[in-house]
Amino acid sequence: MRKVNNFDDWIDYFRYWQESIGISEREMAGTPFRKVGFDAKFGEPEAGTIEFGHYKGQTKWPSIMHIPDQRIRDALLNLIVFQGDTEFASVEQQRALLERAPSDYDLFSLMRVMSEEMRHGWQMSYLLCTHFGDEGKREAQKLLDRRADEGERLLGSFNEIVENWLDFFTYTQFIDRDGKFQLQMLSTSSFHPLARSMAPMLKEESFHLGTGNNGLRRILRAGRVPPAVMQRYFNKWVPTAFDLFGTDNSSSAHWAYVWGLKGRFDERETEDTANLAHLNEASRELYRQEITRLVDRLNTAIPDPNQYLIVPDVKFNRNIGLYARQHYTITGESVDAAKYPAYLASVLPNDADRALLKDLLNEGNWIEFRKLEENN
Numbered sequence: 001m002r003k004v005n006n007f008d009d010w011i012d013y014f015r016y017w018q019e020s021i022g023i024s025e026r027e028m029a030g031t032p033f034r035k036v037g038f039d040a041k042f043g044e045p046e047a048g049t050i051e052f053g054h055y056k057g058q059t060k061w062p063s064i065m066h067i068p069d070q071r072i073r074d075a076l077l078n079l080i081v082f083q084g085d086t087e088f089a090s091v092e093q094q095r096a097l098l099e100r101a102p103s104d105y106d107l108f109s110l111m112r113v114m115s116e117e118m119r120h121g122w123q124m125s126y127l128l129c130t131h132f133g134d135e136g137k138r139e140a141q142k143l144l145d146r147r148a149d150e151g152e153r154l155l156g157s158f159n160e161i162v163e164n165w166l167d168f169f170t171y172t173q174f175i176d177r178d179g180k181f182q183l184q185m186l187s188t189s190s191f192h193p194l195a196r197s198m199a200p201m202l203k204e205e206s207f208h209l210g211t212g213n214n215g216l217r218r219i220l221r222a223g224r225v226p227p228a229v230m231q232r233y234f235n236k237w238v239p240t241a242f243d244l245f246g247t248d249n250s251s252s253a254h255w256a257y258v259w260g261l262k263g264r265f266d267e268r269e270t271e272d273t274a275n276l277a278h279l280n281e282a283s284r285e286l287y288r289q290e291i292t293r294l295v296d297r298l299n300t301a302i303p304d305p306n307q308y309l310i311v312p313d314v315k316f317n318r319n320i321g322l323y324a325r326q327h328y329t330i331t332g333e334s335v336d337a338a339k340y341p342a343y344l345a346s347v348l349p350n351d352a353d354r355a356l357l358k359d360l361l362n363e364g365n366w367i368e369f370r371k372l373e374e375n376n
Helices: 006-021 072-098 102-132 133-145 165-186 194-220 227-243 253-256 277-300 340-347 351-363
Strands: none
Touching: 072 102, 072 133, 072 165, 072 194, 072 227, 072 253, 102 165, 102 194, 133 351, 165 194, 165 227, 165 340, 165 351, 194 227, 194 253, 194 340, 253 277, 253 351, 277 340, 277 351
């Protein structure tokens, strides 16, 4: 492909990327696919002045020319690149599921999720191409050059394989919910085009979260997938979601807050002074509390309390932060290093789980049926 010189060139490259991973509009023709217009969407500004940090009270920056420090510009570029990378990666992770869906409703839901993730990546690429000059155009092109299945995406969760529909529902329950947290934190940004990008993205993201939660609930109500199997998929994805909040005592989070680029999840609700040394930890804890409540509600569909699902402990199987590469169980107890590989294999999805889920998909009735409504 030719070099990306402007956003129109990027759009051509985006079409090429769609073709290369098999999800162009041609492949989707004739399916229950609600066409999503690929364009940049901006919400009404919730605040016209910077809401926190060193520049609090000043007018939000409408362009990078208004940003007072090159370091702030570089950090902003990095935030947009990482957000865009996750959007395109998730599409690559989920594309194999298009070949076989439990129902038309689930196929529609998958296609809507994927198309909206593409639009979110489009939004971030638009910001890069229109505000950051040649460097932004290069970064927007690289968003489409990296591949999840080659392990090239910037964050660990987005190089994992989504193998089956239980994987997908767990992913959208936990990883997309982390996405909600990240988008909410960016919605308070001092860079006005980024802040105004978030409201449409958050509205679309809410469908993804509902897809995951409803899918897991429908699986439990059908009663064919053992809760222990579902738990192992929770154990796969939740630690990677915890990692997505970043390192502990993060200097990057510290400066992003000082510069007003990224607020706290509850920035507009809390009156507490921000603890700049532990911003990532505070967001991670709010996320942990939220998903714990969701899992507790899922447990109401499980008759036997001995089979109740849990959120793995924040120390379990971490690759980033204070507990990275340490040896803890899903309930937070320390494990001898020599025994840990065997323990890990026992609590993560295994070949027997994959074979069971494959057989159930072939048999049907493993998930509560839901009809595709005509107005969807």
